[in-house]
Amino acid sequence: MNSPLQLFRDLLPFSSLPAEQQAASKVRGLLETLAGGTAAEGAIALSNRVIPTIVRQTNLHMRFKLLEEARQEAERLLPTLEADIERAALPLPKKVAQLALEADNLIKSLAMAYYGISRDIGKLQQDNAQSPVFHRAILRAMGAISRRQQLAYRAYAAPSSSSWILLHELYQMACDPAAKPLNGETAPVELHYLSALLFAFVEPNKLPRSELNAVIKCTQQLAAYAVISEYQPAPDQPPESCFLVRPSEGCPGLALRRLPEGVTALGALLIDCQPVIGAIDRNLLRTPGKTIQPDLDAPPAMLQTLRIALGGKGARRYSRTRFRPRGDLVGGLESVIEFIDGNVFTRRAVDAACRNEAHFSPSEWSLIDESPDGFRVRFIKGDKWKVGAGDIVALQPRESSKIHVCLVRRIANGGSRLELGLQMLSPQVSVVEVPANGSGLQRAIFLHSLPAYGKFAGIVAHAGQLTAGQEIELKSTGRTLHRQIGKCIEANEGLEFFALDPLPN
DSSP states (O other): OHHHHHHHHHHTTTTTHHHHHHHHHHHHHHHTTTSSSSSSHHHHHHHIHHHHHHHHHOOOHHHHHHHHHHHHHHHHHHHHHHHHHHHSBBOOHHHHHHHHHOOOOOOHHHHHHHHHHHHHHTTOOTOOOGHHHHHHHHHHHHHHHHHHHHHHHHHOOHHHOOHHHHHHHHHHHHHOTSSOHHHHHHHHHHHHHHHHHHHHHHHHHHGGGGGGGHHHHHHHHGGGGGGEEEEOOOOOOOOOTTEEEEETTSSSSSEEEGGOTTOOOTOEEEEOHHHHHHHHHHHHTTOTTOOOOOOOOHHHOOOOOOHHHHHHOOOOOOEEOOOOOOOEEEESHHHHHHHHTOOOOOSGGGGGGGGGSOOOOOOOEEEEEEEEEEEEEEEEEEBBBBBOOOOOOEEEEEOOOOOOOOOOOEEETTTEEEEEEEEEEEEEEEEEEETTTTTTEEEEEEESOOOTBBBBBEEETTTTTTTTTTTTEEEETTEEEEEEEEEEEEOOSSEEEEEEOOOOO
């Protein structure tokens, strides 16, 4: 119980802290309580208690300062949640999906809080003293939105349309290509905006999750070379490396050459990636020991992927035919090898006795549509799926003994719906044994022909098992073949896909 002296002091106007300082003390007290909890508990507390308390602060400078303190705490918590989401199987298990929701809510709360500051300052157009906070708040809001979009990409989900609309609005609040030139406050905003667009143009749902961080870093460096301007229709054919962004739409934009007929471009922005392609080419053609700008820390295969995507050439080669059969799918190189080598499913009961004991569990998928070189399939049921874009799968339609060995080219995870875009590699495959780093033998997948790549065969093996120029002997279909390992077509942390050059038998 308070003493009479304390009650007397509380009645004095100078004895109590101002309302702003009381709110600041409350926020800092809440932040101190987060130290001993889990990342998920901290994310919930920040988004449900701390940030709403900060948003009610009327002093804009104090609000920004407290929000910076909350952001620093979020920076401590988010990497743990992001790593759990990136490592999780697909579709996301219920526990991980809840973590993803909590992380998304936290990042969204931060973005909206910073957006609120920039919006409120924007109403005070005559107050030049607020300009630094205005641009810093916009930059922080854009950073939070980009991180929220990247969180969705880590689960192969599409970022929300509202996040794109807000990102476009923030850019327009700070920058106008037709008005003032960039300065020290607006240039970082434009740079961040362009890096978010470039990353989206690369189509992250076609990348292995293990490569996302490296690609994000590359697009951040390459953003300085992209050119943004107001779109002006031209009579001649637009270059392939240009993208059209319509800020009123909830999407990052499309390659100019892939726009549907009759699409209005009123108020649109043009992103010219030709200088970006030049920067990538300098890295692809660099000689050892030579210094270049930008110095991209990425392997040639990744740089080539960026070049193709930012060159606007990612159009589909064939139209698709829709149909609805079902099939069994096995993912991962070792499981695919085992599936091909004696575990292909048939509908005859007598064949069950001939199968080997399988160490994998296939999942059931619906074949949504098909093209001459691939499929689009939708998950129905089975074990959680841990394969990412760039990995290998085997697909066997029901009521058929034929299997299709495919590369995963695209993943779309829309909550309860998981879809894959598959590229079929070869009409005929077999399991062979090849030398493993010069000693012993390991199994690999021999692709008898590669219609999508050229008139040569190929082989898919574990990463580090084969090297370019190596001569190998393959025993397939009763014959012994002598081949030389050619160029590496695809590679990730689990497998390498090589072309095979013929040698005299």
